[in-house]
Amino acid sequence: MADVLGAFEQAVLLAIVRLGDEAYGRAILKEVQARLERDVAAGAVHATLERLENKGLVSSRLGSGTLVRSGRARRFYRLHPAGLRALNAARAAVDSLWHGLKWPLKGHA
């Protein structure tokens, strides 16, 4: 059975998918902030990445540093097949919940 993903985990995984080979910490943070349209703490993204890596949904490798980073290495993330399955399962679950309903909802509140 695929992992059950939280909303923030989905946001981080989808950011990795969108960024492709450029998916490293800061780029993921910016992408998540842009998609969620709110300020997100770097610690929240890093904690989520660590958790996703521990679950085996993503893997990471160290890349080279740049001058603006004072030479500090960038850690690039890549989606694993298990991560892809978890994302597909999450999307299917949402689609199933919404099946038969028109969006946006009207007159139910």
Place this chain on the structure above:
Amino acid sequence: MMMPGMERSSSDSIRPPRWAEAVLGLLVRSDEAESVSGDLIEEYRITVYPSRGRLRADVWYVRQVLGFMLRAPLICGLVLAALHCGRSLLDTFAPPVSWGPRSAVTTWSSIALFVFAGAWGAWRTGRARSGILVALVTYAIGSTLGLAFDVALYVSVIRHDPVKLYMFQLTGGWDEELGLPFMLSLIVAVLGTFGGMLGKLLGAARPRTAA
């Protein structure tokens, strides 16, 4: 044309507070410290500093570090707060004949928790000093939440009941509530140091996995 050396020196002059960088280094895993601090310094230099200026950029950086700081020992802090709240509830609604056994349970549980928090922090980061910081932040989270709970308990229950109010004052009252956390900080730091050394030893002994 800008010489590489000049570019480096210009970039290096724009940097967050060194103490905040040092604290961050104590909070993240040793294998992630470089990439995490690199991500923050890149954002600081490219986005935050140019748009907000030095002071607000420094505030932003410290806030990010605080985010890491509160996240690392959050569970230990919540357990400590639960212990504190449970004890306050028991002391208020079921005062014992002798406080000894109850005090022993909470004291030794807290000691174990601080040592565990310190050990976990050092085990995770590979640095003994992280243990002190994690133990102290655990204490700060636990005592802040515990104090908030005690204030609520006092306002809603204790001050309306003369017997409970007398018992509250007999066991130290607000002097103990407000003064004890500061006095105990040193002991927590010592326990965190012990846990930190333990955690570093355990971390050094664990088998390494291939990167």
